[in-house]
Amino acid sequence: MLLGVSIVVFVAMHLLPGDVATLLLGDRATVASLARLRHQLGLDQPVLVQYWRFLTSALDGDFGLSLRDNRPALGEVLAAFPTTVELTVSALALAVLVGVPLGVFAAFKEGSWLDTAITTPTLFGVSMPVFWLGLMALLLFSEVLGWLPTGGLLEVGAPVPVRTGFSIIDALLTGRASLFWQAIRHLILPACTLATIPLALITRITRGEVLASMHLDHVRTARAKGLPEGRVRRAHILRNALIPIVTVIGLQLGLLLSGAFLTETIFSLPGLGRLMVDAILARDYPIVQTGALFIAGLFVVVNFGVDISYALLDPRVRRR
């Protein structure tokens, strides 16, 4: 699968008009300087040779140097990843911890005004443009109220000696509570913004699935057996509804981990989404290829995790 991804990305990138040498030298390029730079970057080689070179060195763990800034491509991708993980985990946690209970609650109150009060905003949530929401949140919480910072991971020039890339962990390692709060505060707006769509989606799916399981035969049987209502809901309705919910959460996790370009841009966060979009615009092939392979690998891991969770949730899957 990874080979397929690498071929598709390579072909797509080379089908795009314009090359990195032209972009780097901009309006100032001369014929000679373009030719020399192309040679230095290996762009004067046939496309197949370029691909073969990338593939063979990638198998040795060498993903090449970024054409833009001459740094190892894998290093750049790995350096951008912690920010994305931090953002994804906090956004998805918010979405799951709020979305699942809301969905369950709405399902049990089906048809009541409470149900409407929950499901109507989720409709807006799934269709909300992230860049608009992010800017409005910035305007309100940062500009008008002045409660939260405008962007970045930490305050400019914060004294953080160890850099794991995870701003919260970095701040914790300094042992200073103020820095830790600072890191959290920088994460609140982007995480909430990024959480909107998954939150709305998870709420709606949960509600739908719980409603569907409520009317299944085994639930009626459980009630007929005289099981307490709480147990019926937990063991027979919720557990049954969880598999599709976990699938949606897994898909969202994969999507968010591949980078949230808009959220990262609005909040000036150095994550994977911006790295990839910048690299595509700059025709920085090694970064795009390495990033795409990395993201494809992540999807495999996340899907594997989701499959394992099926087994934990559903005894029938385990037996197979």
Place this chain on the structure above:
Amino acid sequence: MNRTFSRRSVMLGAGAAVSGLTLADAAPRAFAAAPPDTLVIGMAADPTGLDPEAVLNNTSGFIMAAVFDSLMKYKPGTTDPMPGLAQSYEVAPDGLTYTFHLRQNVAFHDGTPFNAKALLDGIDRLLKKSSPIYIYNTGPVEGYIDFTYGSVTSYTASDANTVVFKLKTPNAPFLTSLAMVWNGVVSPAAATKYGKDFRQHPVGTGPYVFEEWRPRDAVILKANEKYWGGRPHVTNLVFKEYPDPSAGLLALKNGDMHIWADTSTQLLPALQADHQLRILTQPGLATSGVGMPCDTAPFNDVRVRQAFNYAVDKNAIDKALYHGLAAMMTSPLPGSEWSFDPSLKGYPYDPAKAKALLAAAGVKPGFEVELLAYNSPRGYNPIGPDLGVAVQGYLEKVGVKINVRKVEFGAYLSTIRSAKYKGLFLVGWTGDNGDPDNFLNALYGGTNIPVTDTPRYKNDKLDALFVKGLQSTSHAARVAIYQEAQKIILHDAPWIFINSVLQVRAISDRVKGYQLNPTQMFFDLEKVSLA
């Protein structure tokens, strides 16, 4: 295993987010502004490297101007060269020998003394394949090496603090080129120590010392306590990236940012409404217009090209689309250039004359042609492709149908430089060193077809003038040469000459002592302070 980990982190993240919210209520504005004694300059993109001779983009240049000094520098606010790391210089009457007397008691940030040997090692790095720190061995090089040193035949030290350059032909712009940020003097010891990584560890003699670069986030610098031009007023200097203009605006208003290097002119009304901000403007070192393929019918007829110039109301475009922050091009040179001819009046808006010229040239009403536009703002054209749309509207009024095609910048460049493109195209230029040759010869010199002379315009008389202009050592003679060139180009009209944008930067009113430079670079930052 994977599952346990993520579940735990999920809980941690969510718990933290909630407690953060309540804390935020308790302490309003606790983190709103940048820390004291830190000057934050906002930029729109990430630098690609910090070796002045290896990279070319403005963002990298902004930072390098604070870390490096050049042999020459620009008089504040201008592109006139004056001594920098050279204390004084002499040019021989034949224009072939340049002698520089170096400033003494200057050291690089790593302690290496700056002297003739260090300077020559640095030039060896650029020109000598046998140099152990030869720049082409460190990665791709985009820089101005040929541009600056192309005419140099030898460079020697006549004593420990004097360097002599010999040129094969007079190269009048040599001094201005040496002042560019792209010719910043690097520490040869640091170049040796870091090798390929030097572009991530810049060491110069400038007012600020490089500390840390966090990719796509910020570059952090500290004051050079021993700077020869005086200790900088502000201790910490941070170049911080704000990729979204609206977020940049909020940061500036909140005090998180003090100088906005890539000020978005689209947001100018909002910037002007804030009384704690100041908007600085200066005539820019840039021109922008529409290129016409001079070797393709009907544009091989000068009357057609002139007609297109008369057909477009540049002043109205400047007012409506550029918020008045651009000046109509009355000459192929921008007004900030020293040989600019103020007697030229350009092409006033005259649609009747345009129609008459088109009719005389046999162009029938309904003539249709494509206009290729880059799809993003450029330094010389902050409204990007909208300029193409405006031109389309005006040309329609004289019976020419324009189809605007917007493409991404890389695709745009390859198309217009293919030497085959037959349509019109947006075109523009930002000056490199402030010399008129760098506009007129670069954009209209026959030797630069099709790379920078994209309209493929060639005039032998003009090309002869450019050779004379490069070789002349007399300032007055050069002014006369380039003024004659301006007349020829204006008449031949290879572009629809639209405008020269002003350089615009929004700064916080706390910033004192900051001055724009036409090259857009952050020179003389040691003089900047925060009130």
